[in-house]
Amino acid sequence: MTRHLKLDGPDTSRRLDGMAQGVLGRGEPRPEGALKVTGRALYTGDRQPAGAAHGALVRATITRGRVTALNAAPVLAMPGVLAVIDDPRLVRHSGPGGQPNPPEADARSVVYHGQPVALVVAETPEQARHAARALRPDYAPEDAVTDPEDPRAPVDLPEKKQASTGDLDSAIETADVVIDRSYRTASMSAAAMEPHATLAEWEGDRLTLHGTLQMLAVARAQLAAALQIGEDRIRILAPHVGGGFGSKLGITPETVAAAIAARQIGRPVYVVCARPEALEMVSRRSETLQRIRLAADESGRLTGIGHESLVSNLPGQSFSEPVQQATHFTYEAAHRRIVHRVARVHRMMAGPVRAPGEAVGATVFECAMDELADRLGLCPVALRLRNIPKAEPVSGRPYSSNMLAACLTEGARRFGWDERHAAPRARREGEWWIGMGMASAVRVNLVMEAKARVTLHPEATALVETDMTDIGTGSYAVLTQIAAELLGLPMQAVATVLGDTELPKSSGSGGSFGAASTGTAVYLACMELRSRLAEAMGCPEPDLTLKDGHAIHANTRRPIGELMGRALMQAEGHVTPGDATGKVRQATWGAHFAEVAVNAATGETRLRRMQGTFAAGRILNAQTARSQLLGGMIWGIGMALTEELVHDARDGHVVNRDLAEYHLPVNADVPALEVHLLEETDDWATPMQAKGIGELGICGAGAAILNAIHNACGVRVRSFPATLDKVLAGLEQAEAEAAG
Amino acid sequence: MTPFEYIRAGSCDEALAAAGAPGSAFIAGGTNLLDLMKHEVMTPARLVDISRLDLAGIAPTDAGTGAGTGAGTGAGLRIGALVPNSELAADPLVRRRWPLLSRALLAGASGQLRNKATTGGNLLQRTRCYYFYDTAMPCNKRQPGSGCAAREGFNRIHAILGASDACIATHPSDMAVALRALSAEVELLAPGGGRRQVPLAGFYRLPGETPQIETVLEPGEMIAAVLLPPPEGDRQIYRKVRDRASYAFALVSVAACLRMEAGRIAAAALAFGGLAPMPWRSAKVEAALIGEAPSPALFDHAADLLLAEARGQGHNDFKIPLARRTLAAVLAEACSEEMPA
Numbered sequence A: 001m002t003r004h005l006k007l008d009g010p011d012t013s014r015r016l017d018g019m020a021q022g023v024l025g026r027g028e029p030r031p032e033g034a035l036k037v038t039g040r041a042l043y044t045g046d047r048q049p050a051g052a053a054h055g056a057l058v059r060a061t062i063t064r065g066r067v068t069a070l071n072a073a074p075v076l077a078m079p080g081v082l083a084v085i086d087d088p089r090l091v092r093h094s095g096p097g098g099q100p101n102p103p104e105a106d107a108r109s110v111v112y113h114g115q116p117v118a119l120v121v122a123e124t125p126e127q128a129r130h131a132a133r134a135l136r137p138d139y140a141p142e143d144a145v146t147d148p149e150d151p152r153a154p155v156d157l158p159e160k161k162q163a164s165t166g167d168l169d170s171a172i173e174t175a176d177v178v179i180d181r182s183y184r185t186a187s188m189s190a191a192a193m194e195p196h197a198t199l200a201e202w203e204g205d206r207l208t209l210h211g212t213l214q215m216l217a218v219a220r221a222q223l224a225a226a227l228q229i230g231e232d233r234i235r236i237l238a239p240h241v242g243g244g245f246g247s248k249l250g251i252t253p254e255t256v257a258a259a260i261a262a263r264q265i266g267r268p269v270y271v272v273c274a275r276p277e278a279l280e281m282v283s284r285r286s287e288t289l290q291r292i293r294l295a296a297d298e299s300g301r302l303t304g305i306g307h308e309s310l311v312s313n314l315p316g317q318s319f320s321e322p323v324q325q326a327t328h329f330t331y332e333a334a335h336r337r338i339v340h341r342v343a344r345v346h347r348m349m350a351g352p353v354r355a356p357g358e359a360v361g362a363t364v365f366e367c368a369m370d371e372l373a374d375r376l377g378l379c380p381v382a383l384r385l386r387n388i389p390k391a392e393p394v395s396g397r398p399y400s401s402n403m404l405a406a407c408l409t410e411g412a413r414r415f416g417w418d419e420r421h422a423a424p425r426a427r428r429e430g431e432w433w434i435g436m437g438m439a440s441a442v443r444v445n446l447v448m449e450a451k452a453r454v455t456l457h458p459e460a461t462a463l464v465e466t467d468m469t470d471i472g473t474g475s476y477a478v479l480t481q482i483a484a485e486l487l488g489l490p491m492q493a494v495a496t497v498l499g500d501t502e503l504p505k506s507s508g509s510g511g512s513f514g515a516a517s518t519g520t521a522v523y524l525a526c527m528e529l530r531s532r533l534a535e536a537m538g539c540p541e542p543d544l545t546l547k548d549g550h551a552i553h554a555n556t557r558r559p560i561g562e563l564m565g566r567a568l569m570q571a572e573g574h575v576t577p578g579d580a581t582g583k584v585r586q587a588t589w590g591a592h593f594a595e596v597a598v599n600a601a602t603g604e605t606r607l608r609r610m611q612g613t614f615a616a617g618r619i620l621n622a623q624t625a626r627s628q629l630l631g632g633m634i635w636g637i638g639m640a641l642t643e644e645l646v647h648d649a650r651d652g653h654v655v656n657r658d659l660a661e662y663h664l665p666v667n668a669d670v671p672a673l674e675v676h677l678l679e680e681t682d683d684w685a686t687p688m689q690a691k692g693i694g695e696l697g698i699c700g701a702g703a704a705i706l707n708a709i710h711n712a713c714g715v716r717v718r719s720f721p722a723t724l725d726k727v728l729a730g731l732e733q734a735e736a737e738a739a740g
Numbered sequence B: 001m002t003p004f005e006y007i008r009a010g011s012c013d014e015a016l017a018a019a020g021a022p023g024s025a026f027i028a029g030g031t032n033l034l035d036l037m038k039h040e041v042m043t044p045a046r047l048v049d050i051s052r053l054d055l056a057g058i059a060p061t062d063a064g065t066g067a068g069t070g071a072g073t074g075a076g077l078r079i080g081a082l083v084p085n086s087e088l089a090a091d092p093l094v095r096r097r098w099p100l101l102s103r104a105l106l107a108g109a110s111g112q113l114r115n116k117a118t119t120g121g122n123l124l125q126r127t128r129c130y131y132f133y134d135t136a137m138p139c140n141k142r143q144p145g146s147g148c149a150a151r152e153g154f155n156r157i158h159a160i161l162g163a164s165d166a167c168i169a170t171h172p173s174d175m176a177v178a179l180r181a182l183s184a185e186v187e188l189l190a191p192g193g194g195r196r197q198v199p200l201a202g203f204y205r206l207p208g209e210t211p212q213i214e215t216v217l218e219p220g221e222m223i224a225a226v227l228l229p230p231p232e233g234d235r236q237i238y239r240k241v242r243d244r245a246s247y248a249f250a251l252v253s254v255a256a257c258l259r260m261e262a263g264r265i266a267a268a269a270l271a272f273g274g275l276a277p278m279p280w281r282s283a284k285v286e287a288a289l290i291g292e293a294p295s296p297a298l299f300d301h302a303a304d305l306l307l308a309e310a311r312g313q314g315h316n317d318f319k320i321p322l323a324r325r326t327l328a329a330v331l332a333e334a335c336s337e338e339m340p341a
């Protein structure tokens, strides 16, 4: 039996508050943790079944054009080579995030440098890679524009992403203070630890595929469409995924290639991508050019907000980095204009990467707010507090909950913000300028359709099943906790099985929606089971207490197995998003505070401490929630200081294609980080009051650091990341000005 | 990776004999060579594994000569080619008398890599130029005559000194910069049984028209040891400027070994990393400092001399002011009263 819920309004029953087991919310360790740290959790690349052949992608060395001849013959004669796959169904890039339509086929048609054009299959991975490298197709190259700011690049203005209210131009004319600044953020990589990998195996006309994927149902739909076969013939397994951050939302080129190759040679085929492939072929976060205009009166009240952006993607791609997503509802202002342009360029596909939109949009906006505070001579925290709307601007919708003010105030207090010197260059330690900066954090809250099945066994154990993935986030832990709490079982009595398309279709992992959406499906299934147990107990469900395998009501306490008549009980939960999203504005909130040291001689920036204060609904697992927020903040450090996927100006290819040169923050870049979670009860979110948490930590984080750099040394870097050369240029300029 | 023959050498003679065949390469820690082989940037037909040879000792020597392992006066030091970077950095004698070397080593790579990386391998690690690593791109160092993709490409990490039209790559080693400032020599064994000693000053070659030839090593020649004379100065600093706090190659690094006498610079040895195809040292810079009292103007003058010939490639133009400022900061620190001698 299925219990279905459409989220049309608030659920004020807050049933979780009435549960007795006491495991939900606690920092329970991950049930699969021991497997992972002892190497027994098998990721796709670990399976290595006997008899598998190995594939390596052949990748284009032109930016745009066609393969006119593959020249496979010499490669086919190389040791160990089994086949060169040149099927018209091979895809050129990754599938779109979260949508069932497949990526574009016809890999012979090249649209970016490094695009896969064929697959070489051999007995060993070394032979396959060597042969793939040796294969030299003939190309008919065409001219290609690769720089989004190149005037020749075609530019789209997607209608839905433009918005204008009031008259921004006259608001700017009449304002006491105006900020009009342009900022750039760099192309970035999700750089998940586990490389993209696929193991494909056919049995008759049925395909079993192990993959590195975040959303299995979407992946299956994309793969079926790409292979031109029915979805029912495909089973995808992904019990463990080593990070995705958006790069595994859809299928990737090697998914399709492995499936085709395995069919063609009649053996299981492995394609494990090498690190450069993840960095230059899978997908990237678009670079952005953002112009922010702020009009304010002298008290710091905003009267006008302009946010224009230029992002890029391949021609024909529907995704465009939703830079202004949070600009609509973060701050008040009567006059507003949002312009969103998408340049069509021949760079690797742009796709969603952790907090698409706010990660770069809110971050840049928060830099402009700092410049405004500076101009007004106002405390940056006060400026934000002054502009928090009572209801969502333009639409007038109420907020389901708006915790921004609380996060700002509490964060400032805990950080010791009042010790900040308002003027830059006021604090020096040896060669280092010291400064503090802050930024608001905001991220939309999403819920997706999800199903889960829960089976209760009379010996007081339960099984949770859904095709949900755990991409390192803690899905196993959280879903287990929800079932254990609602069914009154210890954690160890609940087994959770994930990552298999044969199981009920979940939300998958992405957009921070996984735990709340699929968690709600588990919640609903468990509520259905509770109702049945309550019936057997002869009481209304709200009066039933379940704890340690026993049902308790009034003076009666009975083992649940007895209530179940020794037969197992099963229920499915199903949640679908409803009108709630239209009636209220839902979001998660936070505030970042950072202290940096900037070297006056070299321009090097070292983060000294950072603190984030967040509100993201009910916390399901204190430990995994904290880890997600820490991870997000660390991404913010990378965005602010080190991370940039560099495109060669001549052909758009990614220059820094390994982790030695694509600079993620390392331990020494990450000082003590503090995370504080404020209590928030948002009844509109889900019946669990749980909200997304995986992306909030990155939103705005980089701005706190750049604002701190300014406070330290007086240099405004308006191009992310703030590498030392950019800071140095500012230091030199200031010195030259001082010298007259 | 391409197939290769693997020979595990039991002695230096065996190693040298095996490496005589064309297409051979020694493998020590493998931390650089294996990466390059996986990318097919290097495709040796034969690997001669020297990691088990008896070249992992650190021993005091007579001043200057480097001869007489262990029995010398202890003025100098002989470092076997297979001494791991982490061991060399932790050696008590090195830390006491050549702290510059220890600091340079610890500023490089990561703990795991330093455990594996050897003294000889570190000297011979190849450039980190992106285009050298990418076999889809032209590179005169990887494939002579194919062109240099970096000159017109993204060249933020590239050389401002000593480069040529054929190649603008830098040498990435931190250790080598320290050794250059410490006037180290390299002991080489030749296949025929020959042994020679080459000062580090003459060990590396500028790219010119032949960037594929990086050192004076003859085919099959092996590094046996690095020899250190007594340090010329007691004020030793290694300053590495890089894009993150750890685990990144130097954009600019300065190795300084100074001695002060009566408020004047009595001895100065300065070597620079990140600027050139080899660890860079300028006699003019040192001569300008010696005998002078430290001052910002003096440091600026030293930078003028260092950078007189410097040429930016576009993205790396910032290295010119960065080198100037880093040099000034290092000299200020080295000459300061607080500097523990």
Ligand SMILES: Cc1cc2nc3c(=O)[nH]c(=O)nc-3n(C[C@H](O)[C@H](O)[C@H](O)COP(=O)(O)OP(=O)(O)OC[C@H]3O[C@@H](n4cnc5c(N)ncnc54)[C@H](O)[C@@H]3O)c2cc1C
Residues within 6 Å of the ligand: A660, B025, B026, B027, B028, B029, B030, B031, B032, B033, B034, B035, B050, B081, B085, B107, B108, B109, B110, B113, B116, B117, B118, B119, B120, B121, B122, B123, B124, B125, B172, B173, B174, B175, B221, B222, B223, B224, B247, B248, B249, B250
């Ligand atoms: C991610 C990463 C980051 C790094 N960061 C830094 C850094 O910040 N600073 C830094 O200085 N280094 C850095 N390194 C490089 C590291 O220091 C070198 O890889 C290491 O020192 C090489 O030593 P090895 O023994 O492993 O050499 P191998 O890889 O074994 O050999 C390197 C070369 O030397 C030759 N060779 C080795 N021994 C001898 C010998 N005795 N005689 C003749 N030829 C020989 C080999 O044939 C080969 O060509 C980094 C490396 C990596 C992978």
